[in-house]
Amino acid sequence: MELYIFDLDETLIAGDSGMLWHKFLVDKGLITDSRFLAKDTELMRLYALGELQLQQYIQFSLQPIQHLDKGFIDKLVIEFVKRDISQLIYPDAKQLLAQLTAQQKTILIISATVSFIVKAAAELLGVKHCIGVDLVLDDHRYSANIEGIASYRAGKVMRLQEWQTEQREHYTTLYFYSDSINDQAMLEHVDIAYTVNPCPQLSLLAKQKGWPILNWQTHQHRD
Template sequence: MSNPLQPTSLFVFDMDETLIAHDLSVLWHHFLVDELKLADASFLKADEQMMSDYYQGVMDLDSYIEFSMSPVKHLSTKEIDDLADLFVKKVATKYIYPDAIALITNLKQQDKACMIISATVTFLVRALAKHLAVEFSEGVDLQVKSGFYTGLISGVPSYQSGKVIRLKQWIKQQSGKYQATHFYSDSINDLPLLLEVPNPVTINACPKLKREAEQRNWTQLSWSL
């Protein structure tokens, strides 16, 4: 008989280039330029330069979030949330790994709890989680003023060691009902959280993370579209 006081296992996933074969923020920016005409090619060029810092683990997240929100600051939170849902259905679904869908489906059939935690803004993380029927999601929260996202971060951003803090905060809010047992990621930025869980798993690991995974004998998966 199971112990009713035993925490439920929580399977935690990074999002960008882990569940999807791209970075959702970059896809969103192309959507803003190509589909909505809310920015131009220079915006995408600047995005590319800033993302190179992310892959090196040295991105200034505050600057990136403010930059990312600049084309849509005139839109209300509801308008942006609705656009995020449209964007996921129209664009992001093309990049979701079939293996990700299969794994999440299998976990849900076993009544396992799943969460996406990402350094992407919450409204995009929430939209993808909703599409994948993942019940819990955490992203970079934004300050809201008079029904508009300000472009400023609210609270601890779920980035690098901030993911550990945010996950622990969330578990505490759930009165310890859940215990993070697995975490899946592709990025060296997620090393702090990978070191926190009993079962770290890499998916298409970047070179720096691949070296860590090999040294620590972690499970490594390779997914493709």
């Protein structure tokens, strides 16, 4: 059987869901530090270079909302994906996901974003299976402590292998789509790799490896 795996940020959507979530929280008045978004931009610059320490980013991201109840956050994130993520889905991604769904292929989204965002985004995209960074719950609140293996860099491969052992189906051909050099391990692990709007480092690697480079664009509106 075939398994189609997708990264989320900058692959299926034209943006980073973590950064968009932070902007959403600013809009909601839940982040009031005027320097927060600038710090976020700097951390994501490190991510693009493959130099980000994920635990550092999780602690940064969760700090403003750790006092909030899990149920409140889960409702808030549904509003977030409907307001912000829905506008950024690549048309090519929508078409491919619809095609694979019609063909009854198994689709899995795996992301280094926290699970509560990934699950909401996957539901919006109509994808049943997803993996994100799981967080330890502390008194019905999301903590900044990662539970298990983080789905980041080589951890994505390990989380995929864990997921596969839990499935009744045996997948013999794995496909993976990503934009980021952070996903090199996964791209090399699967049978068929595709790069989507790859970052400069991944673009160079894709040319060396002979991986297809897909150029997905958002709709451009004319005045």
